[in-house]
Each structure stands twice: as structure tokens, then as C-alpha cells.
Amino acid sequence: MFTTKERNTYIFVQKVPETLCYHCGVACVTDNIAIEDKVFCCEGCKLVYEIVAENGLCDYYKIQSHPGLSRIKSLRKEKYAYLDNEEIAKQIYKFTDGDRTIVTLYLPGVHCSSCMWLLEHLHKINPYITESRLNFTTKEITVHFTKTNISLREIVELLATLGYEPYISLDDAGKKTVKGFDKQKIYKLGIAGFCFGNIMMMSFPEYLSDNSGIGIKYENLFRYLNLVLALPVFFYCGSEFFSAAWKGLKQKTLNIDAPIALAVIITFLRSIYEIASGTGSGYLDSMSGIIFFMLVGRVVQERTYKFISFNRDYKSYFPIAVSVVTPNGVENKMLSDLREKDVVQLHNDEIIPADSIVVQGNATIDYSFVTGESEPVRVLQGQQVYAGGRQTGGQLTIQIIKPVAGSYLTSLWNHYSFTRNKAETNDRNSIVHLMSRYFTYVLLTLALITAVYWGFHDPSKIMTSVTAMLIVACPCALLLSVTFTNGTLLRLLSINGLFLRDTTVLEQIGNIDHIVFDKTGTLTQGSESNVVCTGHQLTESEKDILYSAVSPSKHPYSKALAKWMGQRELVAVTDWRETTGQGVECLCGGEQVYVGSAAFTGVKNDSQVDDKTSVFVRIGNQVSRFSFSPVFRSEIPEVISKLGHRSRLSVLSGDNDSQRSVLAGLFGSGSELRFGQKPIDKLTYIESLQKKGDKVMMIGDGLNDAGALQQSNVGITLADDINNFTPSCDAILDSGKLKSFPDLLKLASSGGNIIAASFIISLVYNIIGLYFAMQGLLQPIYAAILMPCSTLSIVLVTSGMANISALRKKLSVVSEGD
Amino acid sequence: MSALFVLVFVSIGIAGLFLVAFIWNVKNNQYEDQKGAALRILHDNELLQESNINKS
Incomplete structure (x- = not known):
């Protein structure tokens, strides 16, 4: 506990260095933008400060220094x-x-x-x-x-x-539901916990009674109270096990819920019978305990990451409305009301909502998110542009030729692979259900044998022994071991940067034998590129000149060049001209400067290297050539070699094949490399692998991979920021944690072993219980002791083994900041 | 012995109150934002003094 005063002192310790922007903490270029002693990096930050200060909200800056976000990028006035x-x-x-x-x-x-x-x-x-x-x-x-x-x-x-x-x-648009926790489940858990605790308490006199004292006197009071408390557990809390079992039976499969539901129903009926006839107190304590612990397991397992969405499609990427040119001027129209032949005005940095034809303006479209191609494309008037591209060259007017849902990109979502529910398919083929099927058959056979045996020896014991068997052999321990193992693994994986959509993905990961990578953004680092200068090496003053020449240009190569040279002196530039798709020319430092393609700079390209990835610079008579290559993420070689031991690898790239030799070196000869892949090509490639019997994992990053991610057995999105906009997938991997990815996969596939181990433990308990039950000796107190013991040991074993297995792989088991 | 009779119902009643409180919490989204509450409690309801920053 600390007082307000102490807290203030703590806050004031964080002094604001003068050179940093008071608002956002970015280093300030000049001291001119200032209010009193507070310096700002830009007018935007100053404006925010003014609003904040005017309203007496300056504490904003005291809770944390430089809390703001850089406001250098200004807002277009009509944007909203x-x-x-x-x-x-x-x-x-x-x-x-x-x-x-x-x-x-x-x-x-x-x-x-x-x-x-x-x-x-x-x-x-x-x-x-x-x-x-x-x-x-x-x-x-x-x-x-x-x-x-x-x-x-x-x-x-x-x-x-x-x-x-x-x-x-x-x-x-039209989203009214609040996402988040499934509250029903939490209510059920709370009520089951309440009833279970109280039933246990009421049962104590019964456990300890020696047919004298208070136990016998209040026997009926406690028994009927228990029955009342068990009603909500049976009818409300347990309902999901009944409905799941019924659903499985209707589809003619025996899932794990079936034997559980059977055991719960029989326990309940037998308890009612015993209480009503005054012959015993029933097993209501065990029943409510089982339901409570199984609900705990389910809640642990289905813990959702509220801050991540796994089900995004193009809709979360597209704007809600666009400016449409009508005879009455520019109007804003909902995307759903957009019709063919509508004329749309696009501003810089906006997304093309539907396939269209360019009517007017400079179209330089960045399709990187759609096709994976990193180069913006120059489109001439009258040519077609595709939905999902981002306009980067100022204002543009286009005419819609296809409805939003029918566009080249969006039609990907009409592919049949998007209609199936992956989680449900995975779940149906889950190993747990397979195990429980055999379990059920064995159990029913045993019950039959017991019934026949007692039928010959002492028919009065048939009912008690058979029902006791079904009660004690309830595979809740199996269910618990599965849910707790999965829950623990999900938690461990999320601490280490791999977020799975649900537990069915966990099991799928264990089966994977072919991993397919996307290139752009996945193997390579988004916007970074390697710059290599050949020919004339620039002097320092020439670098200043080149920097000044390329600074105003928005072309990615200009930006990459400027970045390569670092912060430089600006030299006065005259006659600056940019020919889109060709290059930049200007007069600078007394020299005529050309930056651009070979033809544009007037240089004869005599080398064999593809000139798509290089830029020529001519300052006066000196010619230099800059080639660009994408930067591979630094962890990639290690990750690839580790994964290569485990499974086959392939690469799909939307880009041209200029990087083929590099990739071939990285992946080795056995891997398939495909270039120029359209989104639908990626999907069909995955499909063809699956037809060969491969279990495919796709690792991608953009909307262009959405189809492949959906089709694959496990689709993983690599994201630099997990809160960012990732396409629909089964799992999201934080790119900062890429290094430990092979270990994470191993951890995820270790789940099967852990479940098997704890299943053996639960079988031991079952056998002990059955031993008593078959002889008709199962007293409520034995059931009440066995049940929590088995639950506790399973929880300890599963979470302990999962944690140890993570520690041995040198992964963290405790989340930072919690 | 009737004291026991009363006490049993009292104890269930008290436990029931906690159950109601729990359900009420869940209903009011108290478990929706687990990080936010921890940060919010550090902020004073009243603004700290207008301090040395002049209104501009």
C-alpha cells in the first residue's frame, strides 16, 4: 500500500529529457515548436498537448512520461x-x-x-x-x-x-453482439461449485455416522437437502454433457460425453431411489463433484484470447464506406450499397473496395497484402485495378465493374474450403473420442458380465453392482486429463508467443508432416531490404545529393535508398520531377541527377542480373547501381534447419523468382519452391499435397494466404503485432518468438504423451473403483474419496508434465508482467 | 438440536449470497477486462493539482 504522496514522488522521478517530444517521446528536430519549456516534435503533438492542457488533464503526462503517439502523420479532413x-x-x-x-x-x-x-x-x-x-x-x-x-x-x-x-x-457494420467470455459456462461453474461444496458438507455426518448421534437423527434432512442442491447441478450445470452426448448419438458416434452422461444420469437416478426409499444417501456428492471438476477443465481449456481475433476475413480489412461521385456531388456510401458502374473517389492510403477501372488520377497500387508482391504497381487510365489493393499515389477516381463480394480477392472466400467448420471436423476425429469409444465398449461388456455373474449367485445385487460400476467407471478422469493437459499447453504456448484458436489445433499440430511457407512477410521482414551498391561508390557529398534527390519520392526503392544512407544534410534541389514507374530526375548541387531504371538514367544495363530489383543512379557522369534484396528474418536459417529434420518444407511466393537461388540454398534441394503464386494457386497447392496424404501446416501473413491457411490442416499467421489485422487462421505466432517455433511445435505435440500418461493413472483409479463396485461393496464414502484424489492427481500430473517439458526446451513457463 | 436445524439453513443462505454476488459480478462484465481494473485503481478520481503547467 502506498499513499498518494509517495506515488507522486515516484512519478516525478521520471524527468523528461529536453530533446524528446514532451508528448510522444520522439526526438525533436528543432526547438521551435514549444509551449514554455515543453518542446514538441510536430504541430500535431503540440495540438494534443493544448487540448489536454486546456481541459486541465495534464496528469496525462504525469502518470507516464511521453505517453502520446506521434502525430506527424496528419489526418485528412474529410476522412470521417x-x-x-x-x-x-x-x-x-x-x-x-x-x-x-x-x-x-x-x-x-x-x-x-x-x-x-x-x-x-x-x-x-x-x-x-x-x-x-x-x-x-x-x-x-x-x-x-x-x-x-x-x-x-x-x-x-x-x-x-x-x-x-x-x-x-x-x-x-451491423455487429451488435459483444464478444468475450461465454458467460453461461461461468455461471454453471459457479453454481456447480456452490452446490458441490454444500453437498459435501451435508454429507459429512453420513460419512462419519456410526448409526447413532446426530447423523441418524437428521439423516433425512441432510439427504433431502442434498437432493435439492443436486437438482440445479444435474439439470443446469450438467446439461452441456447431455446435449453433447445426444448430438453425438444422433450422428451415430460415441463421443466422450456419452459414457459421462450415462454415468451422471445413473448416479442421479440411483441416488433418488436410495433417498426416497430410505436405503441410503446416494452418490450426489460424487456426481456434483465430477460435474464441477469437468466444468473447471472445460473452462481452463476454452480460455480465449480476448485481444486476438482468429476469424477475420476481408471485411475487417475493407473500409465501411467510400466516397461515391454522383450527379449531386460526392456522397458517402456504405460498401454494401455499392453497385456496378458507381464512380468512387479514393484518397491516398485507401483500399480499393471492388474490382474497378481507373477513370482518372495516378494509380500506384500496393497489392502486397493481396498478392504478396512487394512492388507497387503503376496502373494506367482505363486499366483494371483489383479489390484489396492500397492506393499510394494520391487521389484516384475509379469505376466499379464488379460487386464487392464478387471481386477477384473476395471471391476467394466463396471457395468451398471456407464453408466447412475446421474446428468441428478436427474435433470429430479427435483421439479422445476414439479412446472413449473403446472405453465405452469395454465398460458395457464388463457391466454385462457382472450382471450375469450376480444373476446366478445373488440376483438382489445386480442393480447395485451394475449401477455402481457405471458410476465409478465414468471416464471423467480421461476427460479431465485431456482438458487440463490441453489447457496447460495452450497457456504455455501463449506465454511463448504462439496463440492457438482452440485445443483441436493442438492435436493437429502433432500430425503435421509438411510445412509450407509464404515468402513475403513471413520468411522476409516486411518493409526492410538489403541494399548493395556496385559501380561507382558514392562519396559523402554525393550521398547528400542523392539523399536530397530521393527524399521527396514515395517509391519504396527511394525510401530504401534514403534509409540506407541514414540521416544526411539536405542540399537545395531544383527541377525535381518524378516519372512514375521510371524514376526521379533533378538538378542538385550543380549536377544533373537521375535515379531510376536503366532506360530512364540512360545507362546501358550490361549485367546479367534482372534489373527489376535494381536502381541506377547517375550523378553527372558517374554511374552507380543499387540492387535490392529482401532481408530474411535473422532466425529463419536456424528455424528452417530444425524444421527440416521434422517434416518436408515448401515455399510459396507471390513474388517473382529473383530470390530462387537464395531460397534454394536455405531450404536445400528437397524442398519445392514456387513463385508467382496467386492466392487461389496457394490454396490448390495445399489441396494437392493433402490429396497425396500429407498433413500440411501453412505459415503465412497476409490476406493472400487466407485461402491456403484455411485449406491447410493447421494455418499459422506470423504477425509482427498480434493485435494487428491477421487473416483467418488456426494460430497466430508472434514474429519476435519465431526462434523458439520448432520447440513450440514439439511442446504442442507432446500433449499426446502427457494425456496417455495421465490416462493410465486414471485407469488405475477406475480399476480400484471397479474392484469394489463389481463386488457390490462401493460405499458412498469410497466414491467420495476416490473422486477428488483422482482429479487432484490428474491435474498435478498433467500440468506438471507440461511445465517440465516446456522447461526442458528452455521455454518460459511464467508470463512476463503478470 | 433445533439450533443445528437453523444453522444449516443459515450457512447455505450465506453461501448463497456469495453465489449471487459472483453471478452479479460476471453479469456486470467484471471479468471482461482483467488488466484495466489494475491500472484504473492507480488513478486518482480527483485531478491532481493543476500544478505548474499553465493553461495555454
Whole structure:
């Protein structure tokens, strides 16, 4: 416990160095942008400070120094104009009664406690915002406001000005359900726990009674109270086991829930009979205990990562509305209302919503997310552009030729592989259900034998011994070992940066024998590239000149060149001209400078190397040649060689084959390398492997891999930021943890062994129980002792073994920051 | 012995209150954001003094 005073001292210790921006902590270039002694890196940051200071919210800067986000990238003024359109805004509202309105927005920028503090004090900035509450885990803010006084657009713009620009996508439209925990399950768990505890307590007199004293006197009171407490356990908490078993029986399969449901029902009926006839107290304590522990296991196993979404499709990538040119001027239209022949205005950095034809403007389209090709493509007027591309060359006017859902990219989601439910298919073929099937048959046979045996010797014991057998042999221990093992493994994997969608993926990973990689963004690091200079080596002053020449250009090669040279002096530039697709020319430092393709710079390209990946620079008469190659992630060679021992490998790339030799060296001769792969090609390649009988794991990163990820047995998305927008997949791997990926796979596949080991333990308990049950000797107290013992030992064994196996692979078992 | 009779119901009743409290918590999304609450408690409800920063 620490007092306010102490806490303040602690905060003031963090002094703000003068050269860093007071708002966002970026190093300031000049001291000119300042308010009193506080220096800012840009006008945007200063503006945020002004808003914050004006409203007396300066504590924002005290909770954490430099809490803000860089505001250098300014907001286009009309960007959120579409929110003024009530039809569109209505799609985003969570609730509105015409005036009071609630809206939930996703703010990717939220990162620290200062963010939370500022965002929950929005009412100080604008009094018409009545309440704002941030969910830090999901980074969602819920804002209550009065619509007649402040519009949704104003709220979004306020958030954007503060540096927390909401991400609004087509996926938000009409989404009214709150994602998160399955609350039903938690209620069930709470109620089962309550009833189980109380039933145990009420049963104590019975366990200890020697047919005298209080036990006998209050016998009926305790028994009937137990029965009342067991009712909600049986009818409410246990209902999911019954419905799962029934579902399995209807499909003519015996899943693990079937013998469990059978045992629970028989226990319950026999207990009612015993209590009603006054012959005994039944096994209600064991029954509610079993249900409680099984529910705990299920909750542990189905723990979801609230901050990650595994089911994104193109909808979360596309905007919710676009500007459409109509005879009455520019209007904002919902994407779903977009028709063929509509003329759409796109601004810099916006996504093309549907396949279209360029009408006007400079189209330089970045398809990297769609095709995996890293080069932006220059498209001329009258040519076609495809949905999913990002315009990078300023304003553009296009005419829609295909509806949104029918476009080249989006049609991928119409492929039949997207219609099947992977989790359900996996689950049906799960080893657990296979094991439980044999288990059930053996159990029923044993029950039959016992019944026949007692039929000859003492028919009065048939009922008691057979029912006791079915009760004691309930495979709840098997279910528990599976759920706790899976739950522990999921937790360990998530600590180490691999997030699985659910436990069925875990089992699939064990079977994988072929791993397919995407190249761009997966093997290589997104935007980084290696620069090699051949020919004339530039002097320092020439580098200044080249830096000044390429700085204004947005072309990725210009940016890569500028980055390669580092921070440099700017030299005055005149006559700067950029010919898109060709290069840049200008007069700089008294020399004519050309940067671009061989033809553009007037250089004869005499080398054999493909000139697609190089740029020529001519300063005066000196010619240099720069070649670019993608940077492979540093861990890749090690990871590849480790994975190569385990399974076959392949590479699919949307790019051209300029990197073939490098990749061949990396992967060895046995691996298949395919280039120029379209999204649908990747999907069909995976399918062809599966037809050969391979169990395929696909590792990709972009929308272009979405089909392959879906088709594969296990689709893993490699993400630099796990909160970012990843396509639908089975698992997400934090790219920072790529190094330990082979070990994580091993850990995931160790689950089978752990389950087998704990299954043997549970069998031992079952055999002990059966030994008593077959003789008709099973007293409630034995059942009540056996049940928690077996549960406890299984929980300890499974989580212990999983943790040890992780430690031996040098993985962390405790999450950082918790 | 009737004291026992009363006490049994009292004990179940008290446990029941906790159960209701638990269900109420879940219903009010208290388990939805487990990180946020830990951060929120560190913030004072009242703003710290207007301090040395002038309103600009």
C-alpha cells in the first residue's frame, strides 16, 4: 500500500529529457515548436498537448512520461465525413434512443495507463460525452454521448486528434453482439461449485455416522437437502454433457460425453431411489463433484484470447464506406450499397473496395497484402485495378465493374474450403473420442458380465453392482486429463508467443508432416531490404545529393535508398520531377541527377542480373547501381534447419523468382519452391499435397494466404503485432518468438504423451473403483474419496508434465508482467 | 438440536449470497477486462493539482 504522496514522488522521478517530444517521446528536430519549456516534435503533438492542457488533464503526462503517439502523420479532413451519414453511423452504434447513444470503437493505439486515464476523462474535454470507459484488454472504448449535441464523427475526430485513431472497418457494420467470455459456462461453474461444496458438507455426518448421534437423527434432512442442491447441478450445470452426448448419438458416434452422461444420469437416478426409499444417501456428492471438476477443465481449456481475433476475413480489412461521385456531388456510401458502374473517389492510403477501372488520377497500387508482391504497381487510365489493393499515389477516381463480394480477392472466400467448420471436423476425429469409444465398449461388456455373474449367485445385487460400476467407471478422469493437459499447453504456448484458436489445433499440430511457407512477410521482414551498391561508390557529398534527390519520392526503392544512407544534410534541389514507374530526375548541387531504371538514367544495363530489383543512379557522369534484396528474418536459417529434420518444407511466393537461388540454398534441394503464386494457386497447392496424404501446416501473413491457411490442416499467421489485422487462421505466432517455433511445435505435440500418461493413472483409479463396485461393496464414502484424489492427481500430473517439458526446451513457463 | 436445524439453513443462505454476488459480478462484465481494473485503481478520481503547467 502506498499513499498518494509517495506515488507522486515516484512519478516525478521520471524527468523528461529536453530533446524528446514532451508528448510522444520522439526526438525533436528543432526547438521551435514549444509551449514554455515543453518542446514538441510536430504541430500535431503540440495540438494534443493544448487540448489536454486546456481541459486541465495534464496528469496525462504525469502518470507516464511521453505517453502520446506521434502525430506527424496528419489526418485528412474529410476522412470521417461518412460518419455524418446517419445510415452508416447507425451501423456502428451499439445503442441509440435518438439522443442518448452508446458506441464501442476499437483503438489500436492504446498502450499504457496514461492512455486509459485520458480516454476515461473525455467528458472533461467535451461535456456532451457523458461517459467513456476503456477495456484495456480488448483496446475498445465505449463512449456514451448525446447525439443531438455531438456527432459520432466529432467523437471519432476527437479521438483521432488525441492520437487514438479508431479503426473502423466493414466488419463493424451491423455487429451488435459483444464478444468475450461465454458467460453461461461461468455461471454453471459457479453454481456447480456452490452446490458441490454444500453437498459435501451435508454429507459429512453420513460419512462419519456410526448409526447413532446426530447423523441418524437428521439423516433425512441432510439427504433431502442434498437432493435439492443436486437438482440445479444435474439439470443446469450438467446439461452441456447431455446435449453433447445426444448430438453425438444422433450422428451415430460415441463421443466422450456419452459414457459421462450415462454415468451422471445413473448416479442421479440411483441416488433418488436410495433417498426416497430410505436405503441410503446416494452418490450426489460424487456426481456434483465430477460435474464441477469437468466444468473447471472445460473452462481452463476454452480460455480465449480476448485481444486476438482468429476469424477475420476481408471485411475487417475493407473500409465501411467510400466516397461515391454522383450527379449531386460526392456522397458517402456504405460498401454494401455499392453497385456496378458507381464512380468512387479514393484518397491516398485507401483500399480499393471492388474490382474497378481507373477513370482518372495516378494509380500506384500496393497489392502486397493481396498478392504478396512487394512492388507497387503503376496502373494506367482505363486499366483494371483489383479489390484489396492500397492506393499510394494520391487521389484516384475509379469505376466499379464488379460487386464487392464478387471481386477477384473476395471471391476467394466463396471457395468451398471456407464453408466447412475446421474446428468441428478436427474435433470429430479427435483421439479422445476414439479412446472413449473403446472405453465405452469395454465398460458395457464388463457391466454385462457382472450382471450375469450376480444373476446366478445373488440376483438382489445386480442393480447395485451394475449401477455402481457405471458410476465409478465414468471416464471423467480421461476427460479431465485431456482438458487440463490441453489447457496447460495452450497457456504455455501463449506465454511463448504462439496463440492457438482452440485445443483441436493442438492435436493437429502433432500430425503435421509438411510445412509450407509464404515468402513475403513471413520468411522476409516486411518493409526492410538489403541494399548493395556496385559501380561507382558514392562519396559523402554525393550521398547528400542523392539523399536530397530521393527524399521527396514515395517509391519504396527511394525510401530504401534514403534509409540506407541514414540521416544526411539536405542540399537545395531544383527541377525535381518524378516519372512514375521510371524514376526521379533533378538538378542538385550543380549536377544533373537521375535515379531510376536503366532506360530512364540512360545507362546501358550490361549485367546479367534482372534489373527489376535494381536502381541506377547517375550523378553527372558517374554511374552507380543499387540492387535490392529482401532481408530474411535473422532466425529463419536456424528455424528452417530444425524444421527440416521434422517434416518436408515448401515455399510459396507471390513474388517473382529473383530470390530462387537464395531460397534454394536455405531450404536445400528437397524442398519445392514456387513463385508467382496467386492466392487461389496457394490454396490448390495445399489441396494437392493433402490429396497425396500429407498433413500440411501453412505459415503465412497476409490476406493472400487466407485461402491456403484455411485449406491447410493447421494455418499459422506470423504477425509482427498480434493485435494487428491477421487473416483467418488456426494460430497466430508472434514474429519476435519465431526462434523458439520448432520447440513450440514439439511442446504442442507432446500433449499426446502427457494425456496417455495421465490416462493410465486414471485407469488405475477406475480399476480400484471397479474392484469394489463389481463386488457390490462401493460405499458412498469410497466414491467420495476416490473422486477428488483422482482429479487432484490428474491435474498435478498433467500440468506438471507440461511445465517440465516446456522447461526442458528452455521455454518460459511464467508470463512476463503478470 | 433445533439450533443445528437453523444453522444449516443459515450457512447455505450465506453461501448463497456469495453465489449471487459472483453471478452479479460476471453479469456486470467484471471479468471482461482483467488488466484495466489494475491500472484504473492507480488513478486518482480527483485531478491532481493543476500544478505548474499553465493553461495555454
